[in-house]
Amino acid sequence: MNRKVLTALFLVVSLAFGLVGCSSQAGGSKPLEDAKTQFKSEIKFYGSTTLAPVLSQLSTNFNEHYATWDKVDSQFAKKDIAIYVSGAGSSAGVKSIIDGVSDFGMASRKVSDEEKSKIEGYQEFKLGMDALTISVNPKNNLTKLKDSLTTEEIKKIFAGEFKTWNDVDPFLPKTEIVVVTRDIGGGAHEVFQKAIMGDAKVRADVIQAPSMGALVTKIIENENAIGYASYGMVNQNKGKLAPFKVDGIESTSENILNGTYKVSRPLIVLKKGDLLPQEKAFMDYVVSDEGMDIIEKLGFVPNR
Amino acid sequence: MEQTFEKLFSILSTIFTVISVVLLFLVIFFITQESMLIFQEVNFLDFISGLTWNPLASEPTVGILPMILATFYVSMVAVLISLPIGIGCALELAALENERLKGFFTSILAVLAGIPSVIYGFIGLLVVVKFLEKTFRLAAGESILSGGIVLAVMVLPYIVSSVTETMEKSYKKYKETSLALGVSKSYMLRALILPNAKGAILTSMILAFSRAMGETMAVMMVMGNSPILPKLLGKGETISALIALEIGTAGLGSLHYHALFTSGFVLMMFLIFLNALFYLIKKNLTEHLE
Numbered sequence: 001m002n003r004k005v006l007t008a009l010f011l012v013v014s015l016a017f018g019l020v021g022c023s024s025q026a027g028g029s030k031p032l033e034d035a036k037t038q039f040k041s042e043i044k045f046y047g048s049t050t051l052a053p054v055l056s057q058l059s060t061n062f063n064e065h066y067a068t069w070d071k072v073d074s075q076f077a078k079k080d081i082a083i084y085v086s087g088a089g090s091s092a093g094v095k096s097i098i099d100g101v102s103d104f105g106m107a108s109r110k111v112s113d114e115e116k117s118k119i120e121g122y123q124e125f126k127l128g129m130d131a132l133t134i135s136v137n138p139k140n141n142l143t144k145l146k147d148s149l150t151t152e153e154i155k156k157i158f159a160g161e162f163k164t165w166n167d168v169d170p171f172l173p174k175t176e177i178v179v180v181t182r183d184i185g186g187g188a189h190e191v192f193q194k195a196i197m198g199d200a201k202v203r204a205d206v207i208q209a210p211s212m213g214a215l216v217t218k219i220i221e222n223e224n225a226i227g228y229a230s231y232g233m234v235n236q237n238k239g240k241l242a243p244f245k246v247d248g249i250e251s252t253s254e255n256i257l258n259g260t261y262k263v264s265r266p267l268i269v270l271k272k273g274d275l276l277p278q279e280k281a282f283m284d285y286v287v288s289d290e291g292m293d294i295i296e297k298l299g300f301v302p303n304r
Numbered sequence: 305m306e307q308t309f310e311k312l313f314s315i316l317s318t319i320f321t322v323i324s325v326v327l328l329f330l331v332i333f334f335i336t337q338e339s340m341l342i343f344q345e346v347n348f349l350d351f352i353s354g355l356t357w358n359p360l361a362s363e364p365t366v367g368i369l370p371m372i373l374a375t376f377y378v379s380m381v382a383v384l385i386s387l388p389i390g391i392g393c394a395l396e397l398a399a400l401e402n403e404r405l406k407g408f409f410t411s412i413l414a415v416l417a418g419i420p421s422v423i424y425g426f427i428g429l430l431v432v433v434k435f436l437e438k439t440f441r442l443a444a445g446e447s448i449l450s451g452g453i454v455l456a457v458m459v460l461p462y463i464v465s466s467v468t469e470t471m472e473k474s475y476k477k478y479k480e481t482s483l484a485l486g487v488s489k490s491y492m493l494r495a496l497i498l499p500n501a502k503g504a505i506l507t508s509m510i511l512a513f514s515r516a517m518g519e520t521m522a523v524m525m526v527m528g529n530s531p532i533l534p535k536l537l538g539k540g541e542t543i544s545a546l547i548a549l550e551i552g553t554a555g556l557g558s559l560h561y562h563a564l565f566t567s568g569f570v571l572m573m574f575l576i577f578l579n580a581l582f583y584l585i586k587k588n589l590t591e592h593l594e
């Protein structure tokens with residue numbers, strides 16, 4: 001008897017937990033208050049999959065800090081802060097602003113003049129830059145021979161025209177070049193493809209690293225490896241990676257921000273028309289020092 | 305009082321059973337639904353026999369034959385490596401009279417099964433990949449072989465536990481007879497226990513194979529993930545690695561996104577087929593034994 005009671009109790013409790021779990025998810029919609037003006041508590045971000053994790057992180061922190069809008073500013077209504085971020089690509093982000101289906105668009109590329117002309121009262125916030133350095137293992141003797149690679153050389157290495165290090169420089173041994181990239185469909189590769197490769201294809205047998213961390217680990221572990229480590233990763237692994245200048249331009253944060261270093265792209269949030277006060281409050285947080293720290297932590301060059 | 309609890313218990317267990325069955329069907333339904341959309345643009349045969357995967361080009365091509373082959377190749381290598389080790393281990397465990405030692409070994413195997421796959425992948429990257437680079441003088445050690453070695457360790461516990469079970473049974477059954485006939489223990493294991501476990505070995509192979517096919521993280525870390533036709537010492541990309549790598553950046557609703565779901569669908573079909581096979585053979589075996 002006792003055991004049966006216990007089992008039944010256990011089942012009831014677990015069912016209760018299951019149901020509670022359901023209700024808290026669905027419980028977001030609270031009865032509408034009879035406010036004088038409808039206060040919009042939701043902000044929707046849509047676009048670049050590179051920026052999506054950044055804004056997710058920023059909105060999470062914002063949410064944890066304030067929870068309801070009236071704590072951000074006493075004039076706002078007491079409603080839960082709801083910031084939705086979804087990634088679908090930069091072009092989809094720009095299109096969503098043109099069509100007016102989201103509040104903010106995210107783009108990790110320049111917005112063309114043609115696109116801008118379709119958006120009335122176009123506004124953009126440049127959050128920072130995403131930059132890649134062309135890095136090798138410090139034990140690679142190429143680092144002793146030169147400190148800069150031309151676009152053409154990098155292109156030939158990644159396209160497989162240069163198969164061994166000897167092809168790059170006759171003083172180097174005839175060992176195979178190990179090319180490491182991120183997934184070819186991803187945002188990081190897109191930057192590289194546009195800045196260096198153009199229409200040329202990367203060779204088929206590159207190692208596709210599952211994360212930027214894995215890419216950097218491979219370069220640190222393998223003397224013959226070359227890959228595009230993100231700017232943030234090079235700073236975190238000083239001495240273990242040897243970044244090259246590209247066409248003689250070093251990947252410093254100044255060069256990246258003013259656009260002279262070419263393997264980079266801007267991170268932009270765009271908006272049609274004026275911002276609502278609550279939207280402005282969030283964007284002020286995004287461009288604050290705290291927001292910029294988060295952007296830097298995620299491996300980008302913040303636009304301070 | 306007693307009856308009320310009895311009733312409550314039976315209702316609740318029915319509910320939970322229904323929930324888990326429905327969950328499975330929902331997953332299958334969702335993946336099928338998301339993947340069918342691609343066939344408006346691509347022929348199914350082109351999809352599974354295509355050699356190039358380039359969903360983001362201006363003229364996208366999505367062919368997953370290299371990934372299907374790599375998935376099978378690496379799983380086969382893994383099973384081939386772990387099968388002899390697993391059978392040897394199972395023979396030893398079945399014939400082990402010392403119960404404490406047996407318990408100790410069994411629990412070690414359980415721990416082996418419980419290690420997170422990312423840890424296996426990390427060790428594989430730092431040990432197996434490095435080892436292959438040195439031994440075969442490869443520029444990069446990421447290969448089908450390194451994936452197979454890492455997977456072999458991961459599926460070993462499944463092979464051992466399912467084979468040991470059957471071997472233990474027949475060992476107990478024939479022990480007295482063998483002792484009475486005066487044959488040596490090793491002869492008994494070789495001539496009686498091992499042939500008797502044929503079916504169990506086959507099912508364990510299928511189980512291990514399907515485990516290996518679905519494994520993602522560890523394989524992704526040591527195989528290089530190049531969508532090219534696989535060679536033993538060359539790089540390769542499995543279906544699950546392809547999905548894990550690219551689903552994060554595939555635009556919602558794009559061709560790329562649906563192509564990834566369809567790859568998942570293909571993998572799922574293979575696994576369902578293998579599981580059905582496993583079930584059928586196992587059922588046959590138990591009937592045979594009884």
